[in-house]
Amino acid sequence: MVFSSYISMECSNYILLITELRQIAVARALVLLNDKEEVEDVAAEVMSRLWERHRLLRDDADEVRHYADTMARNLSLDLLRHQRRYPFLRIFYRVDSNNEDVGSIPDVPDSHTSQQHINDKEVDDIVREAMG
Numbered sequence: 001m002v003f004s005s006y007i008s009m010e011c012s013n014y015i016l017l018i019t020e021l022r023q024i025a026v027a028r029a030l031v032l033l034n035d036k037e038e039v040e041d042v043a044a045e046v047m048s049r050l051w052e053r054h055r056l057l058r059d060d061a062d063e064v065r066h067y068a069d070t071m072a073r074n075l076s077l078d079l080l081r082h083q084r085r086y087p088f089l090r091i092f093y094r095v096d097s098n099n100e101d102v103g104s105i106p107d108v109p110d111s112h113t114s115q116q117h118i119n120d121k122e123v124d125d126i127v128r129e130a131m132g
Contacts, residue, residue, distance in 0.1 A: 013059060014050070014051075014054045014057075014064075014071075017061055017064060017065075018047070020046065020048070020065065021050060021065065021068045022043055022047055024042045024065055024072065025043040025068055025071070026029050026039055026040075026043060026072075028069050028072035028073050028076065029042040029075075029076045031076075032076040032077065032080065033076050033080070038079060041079075042079065043072065043073045045069055045075055046072050049056045049071060050064070050068060050071070
């Protein structure tokens with residue numbers, strides 16, 4: 001087990017491992033994710049969680065490396081599951097032909113008139129009446 005209350009990782013040892021741990025997290029996330037921003041988010045989250053728990057980690061660099069790798073894998077898989085579960089959220093991002101993000105929310109013409117509002121309200125009332 002990586003966690004231990006009797007031998008904790010010294011802050012100085014953790015600081016020496018930071019670069020290597022980040023590289024491990026980025027490498028694992030790159031294997032699973034295609035988006036550079038998502039990879040950076042996963043790596044940042046791994047580093048943040050490791051820092052929060054550095055006093056609970058054993059002073060064994062190999063175990064901490066393995067823990068960082070496992071955490072990056074799990075966070076990446078969680079992100080992929082979330083994307084698969086909520087695919088409609090992708091409509092909020094536009095990408096050009098070079099896979100570059102060109103804006104967060106697409107421009108939608110405002111066609112909502114007062115007459116449209118009345119029609120929507122009538123349809124809403126009919127649906128509510130039919131349901132119960």
